[in-house]
Amino acid sequence: DSGVTQTPKHLITATGQRVTLRCSPRSGDLSVYWYQQSLDQGLQFLIQYYNGEERAKGNILERFSAQQFPDLHSELNLSSLELGDSALYFCASSVGPRGRGEKLFFGSGTQLSVL
Amino acid sequence: LAKTTQPISMDSYEGQEVNITCSHNNIATNDYITWYQQFPSQGPRFIIQGYKTKVTNEVASLFIPADRKSSTLSLPRVSLSDTAVYYCLVGEGDNTDKLIFGTGTRLQVFP
Numbered sequence: 001d002s003g004v005t006q007t008p009k010h011l012i013t014a015t016g017q018r019v020t021l022r023c024s025p026r027s028g029d030l031s032v033y034w035y036q037q038s039l040d041q042g043l044q045f046l047i048q049y050y051n052g053e054e055r056a057k058g059n060i061l062e063r064f065s066a067q068q069f070p071d072l073h074s075e076l077n078l079s080s081l082e083l084g085d086s087a088l089y090f091c092a093s094s095v096g097p098r099g100r101g102e103k104l105f106f107g108s109g110t111q112l113s114v115l
Numbered sequence: 116l117a118k119t120t121q122p123i124s125m126d127s128y129e130g131q132e133v134n135i136t137c138s139h140n141n142i143a144t145n146d147y148i149t150w151y152q153q154f155p156s157q158g159p160r161f162i163i164q165g166y167k168t169k170v171t172n173e174v175a176s177l178f179i180p181a182d183r184k185s186s187t188l189s190l191p192r193v194s195l196s197d198t199a200v201y202y203c204l205v206g207e208g209d210n211t212d213k214l215i216f217g218t219g220t221r222l223q224v225f226p
Contacts, residue, residue: 004158045214045216048214058213101147101166106159107158
């Protein structure tokens with residue numbers, strides 16, 4: 001158990017809908033990272049927050065948004081969903097702001113299926 | 116920016132040593148190189164991390180040449196349970212905090 005909690009584990013929805021994925025980092029970790037992994041694909045970096053502030057941004061679609069709350073949990077909001085958004089979404093956490101030189105601890109992911 | 120690239124797949128037999136190389140020619144001067152292991156439908160799990168030369172822990176070794184533009188993960192005496200996808204992870208460059216995974220190497224270990 002990595003200590004990172006992601007909910008829900010599975011999500012099935014329809015095209016055009018909006019969903020929210022939730023992540024609770026390990027106790028004491030201030031950074032949260034979101035990654036997307038499509039079927040048989042690698043891990044694509046979406047966004048990172050550190051202590052509530054956006055720290056780095058990857059190829060995140062405009063239909064997607066995220067935030068980190070004062071209690072350090074994070075939510076990833078996906079709207080106007082398309083079939084191609086179906087993927088495994090991972091959250092990871094680390095202690096510091098930069099990630100470099102640190103271990104990232106990953107949750108078990110949320111499997112999103114858009115039908 | 117150049118991608119971080121790895122061989123797509125590798126096959127091995129139990130008991131053999133496996134070496135997986137990652138090319139990261141855009142690595143930042145202050146960046147570390149980290150390797151993760153991923154099983155199907157699970158989140159990646161930390162294996163080893165290094166900055167230069169050689170690092171060894173209880174499960175693997177990491178070799179980093181002087182120019183740091185590549186790294187090699189070495190798994191001694193693999194077993195069937197080492198069948199997984201292995202990723203290297205580096206920062207995207209000097210002026211960003213993006214952490215980018217390599218393309219991943221699918222290792223299949225046979226009995």
